Amino acid sequence: QKEVEQNSGPLSVPEGAIASLNCTYSDRGSQSFFWYRQYSGKSPELIMFIYSNGDKEDGRFTAQLNKASQYVSLLIRDSQPSDSATYLCAGLGGAAGNKLTFGGGTRVLVKP
Amino acid sequence: NAGVTQTPKFQVLKTGQSMTLQCAQDMNHNSMYWYRQDPGMGLRLIYYSASEGTTDKGEVPNGYNVSRLNKREFSLRLESAAPSQTSVYFCASRGQPNQPQHFGDGTRLSIL
Numbered sequence: 714q715k716e717v718e719q720n721s722g723p724l725s726v727p728e729g730a731i732a733s734l735n736c737t738y739s740d741r742g743s744q745s746f747f748w749y750r751q752y753s754g755k756s757p758e759l760i761m762f763i764y765s766n767g768d769k770e771d772g773r774f775t776a777q778l779n780k781a782s783q784y785v786s787l788l789i790r791d792s793q794p795s796d797s798a799t800y801l802c803a804g805l806g807g808a809a810g811n812k813l814t815f816g817g818g819t820r821v822l823v824k825p
Numbered sequence: 826n827a828g829v830t831q832t833p834k835f836q837v838l839k840t841g842q843s844m845t846l847q848c849a850q851d852m853n854h855n856s857m858y859w860y861r862q863d864p865g866m867g868l869r870l871i872y873y874s875a876s877e878g879t880t881d882k883g884e885v886p887n888g889y890n891v892s893r894l895n896k897r898e899f900s901l902r903l904e905s906a907a908p909s910q911t912s913v914y915f916c917a918s919r920g921q922p923n924q925p926q927h928f929g930d931g932t933r934l935s936i937l
Binding site (some may be wrong): 721743744745747755756757760762770801805811812813815816817818 | 856858865867868869873875883887915918922923925926927928929930931
């Protein structure tokens, strides 16, 4: 079992709809979580990070963290074709210490 | 803003050849990381350096060596390249704990 799990997708979303991405983690000691977006052939770029239980909003993106249930989610509102990419979830802390542990990524396709 | 700079961007090697991938960051970050990314495998940590003068193994260190030359530079060396090391290599850096990692543009390495 991987320490950080994501559905590989693809998650197909109509333009203008909400894309909902989920990530579960096994290490209860993980303290911080990061969402990266990666376009094909490009490097990962940070979208959001979250430390505390609850929701954190930034523009069209909302990250949600539930430490009791050990899951992190990312909502993308008003999805655009430019949101088509692979989204990587990563956890920091716990047994991994100072290192990020990445999930395998969820591929999102936004169809016009 | 240069951020994290990796060289070269592309490289083709023959089995058994050696080479060094270079990484430099201009953000005065303490921690630096080397990852490889293969299709369907996500990002896997090869080596990391929590601070200048220290290096530690990650998830997949076999066949690689690293050098933290100074605070800015962290190089990855393949002593005897093997086809299994064909991959995209990303360098990343991070400043304070709980802060996100910033990635370079990657090096696409093919070993024939």
